[in-house]
Amino acid sequence: MNNAVMENGTTVDGGAKADLAADPVMPMRAFELRVSAVAQLTPHFRRLTFQGTDLELFGSNVDGQTLDLRVKVMIPSPGHALPELSNIRGSLQEDWYQGWLAVDESRRGVMRTYTVRALRPSVPASADGPGDPAELDIDFVLHLDGGSGPAAEWAAAARPGDTLMLVGPCARWGDCLGIEYAPGEAERVLLVGDETAVPAIAAILETLPPHISGHAVLEVPSAEDFLDISTPANVEVRWLARGAKDHGEELSRHVRALVVPAACEVGEEPEDVDVDATILWETPAATAGHGLYAWIAGEAATIKALRRYLVRDVGMDRNSVAFMGYWRKGQALS
Ligand SMILES: Cc1cc2nc3c(=O)[nH]c(=O)nc-3n(C[C@H](O)[C@H](O)[C@H](O)COP(=O)(O)OP(=O)(O)OC[C@H]3O[C@@H](n4cnc5c(N)ncnc54)[C@H](O)[C@@H]3O)c2cc1C
Known part of the structure; x- marks a missing residue:
């Protein structure tokens, strides 16, 4: 679990704060993210870097690692900046997926599963500089030749400023859900x-x-x-x-x-x-x-x-x- 969230719900960088007072602690959380950088790594790999006001609340394992941590991304429907989901905000109840399915298809966007390629906690402002916000990278495969799909197409066209809804583990919860890599003592x-x-x-x-x-x-x-x-x-x-x-x-x-x-x-x-x-x-x-x-x-x-x-x-x-x-x-x- 990353510990960057203070007891009172503020973030270490003193930046925008999630209103946590009325937000129950649950394993999963919805994050509204904005593309902050795009890098075409190779012909088929495109890395999108995301920032978001409450990204400090994104969970990881006890060592701060994400390994094969999976998340759900909700690709906006054409003509919408973000899925219109009043019932999927902040801490998520266990039935959030049924709540998502209940939203009209034209407004709920398309849900797909991706891996967190990297999670960087924020760097607080100091005498050395203004600090950096927390960031999360996802590497999208662009399978555009032949069987393309909405997530690959969205990623191929994504530009800084585009927005996305992502469901992932909450750092305030003890366990980080979504990591399968478990080698135990294997050498x-x-x-x-x-x-x-x-x-x-x-x-x-x-x-x-x-x-x-x-x-x-x-x-x-x-x-x-x-x-x-x-x-x-x-x-x-x-x-x-x-x-x-x-x-x-x-x-x-x-x-x-x-x-x-x-x-x-x-x-x-x-x-x-x-x-x-x-x-x-x-x-x-x-x-x-x-x-x-x-x-x-x-x-x-x-x-x-x-x-x-x-x-x-x-x-x-x-x-x-x-x-x-x-x-x-x-x-x-x-
Ligand atoms: C736990 C988990 C982690 C994942 N992590 C990543 C990740 O980090 N990066 C990533 O790019 N994908 C990842 N995936 C795979 C990704 O979820 C699928 O490729 C997904 O189908 C892409 O959605 P889409 O909207 O582009 O295509 P869809 O609408 O789902 O599919 C449309 C068509 O494209 C085909 N298709 C889907 N993916 C591919 C592909 N890669 N190559 C060729 N044809 C394809 C389908 O068979 C279908 O015919 C992960 C999946 C899981 C379950």
């Missing part, structure tokens, strides 16, 4: 993902301590989408360019080369998940042992195939792997 990691998981894997890699070893395998549309990711850990980062190949083909090939089944051990067949009807989401709460922890996310059918390989063919302990379908080919998911 080796395998981080696997397509471009939608790159922001999460990059944020995780930046926090890993030096004694952790392993591999990160990332498949992106083209070699021009390779990013510089730094890590203090002994983790080899492998970038794979998809080019004209099928989605996930390269990822699969590399994971199979890295993690080889033992000659005489076979695991259980994992129960089937219909990725067209259900979200593939298997995340162990706590990982046992000091061995390998795997975190795998991306297009659901690719992740399902990797799950079968790692669980059945390799015999990996399911308590040591997080499998997450981040999107499904041909479907819009909120």
Whole structure:
């Protein structure tokens, strides 16, 4: 949890304050954000930086990290600056999602899931300078060729000053909801993902301590989408360019080369998940042992195939792997 909010509800930079007196402490909060900077990182990655009056209230884990923290963004409907949501403001009640669904489609905007790529707390004004407001980065994948969608299109056109509503964890609540990365005492990691998981894997890699070893395998549309990711850990980062190949083909090939089944051990067949009807989401709460922890996310059918390989063919302990379908080919998911 970040501690930048004072007991009386003011923020450390003394800037605009959220009116917290009448605001109950709840796990989730709606944040009205404004785009403060835009950076086209590569042809398919566009980073939007956001500021907002109560962004100091945005939560993180006890170490101030966001790892793979997911948030919901509400993309404004065409012709509207922000979704018109009088019932989704400040601290959110548990039924906020039903409240959002109850708003007329033309006014509620479109909800999508994204990862916090970075969260920077405010820097208070001092003799050295005027200080800086808190900021939050999201890296949007621009999947505009072929199956485009409202979030990718909004991000592609976004300019400083544009506004967005975001639902994320509240720093005043003890636990930070939305982080799945839970390696426990594992000393080796395998981080696997397509471009939608790159922001999460990059944020995780930046926090890993030096004694952790392993591999990160990332498949992106083209070699021009390779990013510089730094890590203090002994983790080899492998970038794979998809080019004209099928989605996930390269990822699969590399994971199979890295993690080889033992000659005489076979695991259980994992129960089937219909990725067209259900979200593939298997995340162990706590990982046992000091061995390998795997975190795998991306297009659901690719992740399902990797799950079968790692669980059945390799015999990996399911308590040591997080499998997450981040999107499904041909479907819009909120
Ligand atoms: C926990 C979590 C974290 C995520 N973090 C990020 C993140 O940090 N950055 C990010 O860019 N995405 C992230 N995603 C994925 C993102 O939510 C989806 O890609 C989402 O569908 C984008 O919404 P849209 O409105 O652009 O497209 P939609 O309206 O949802 O979909 C329209 C069409 O586009 C297709 N489509 C969706 N995404 C892609 C894609 N990446 N490539 C090709 N086709 C696609 C769909 O299959 C559909 O046919 C995350 C998802 C989850 C669940």
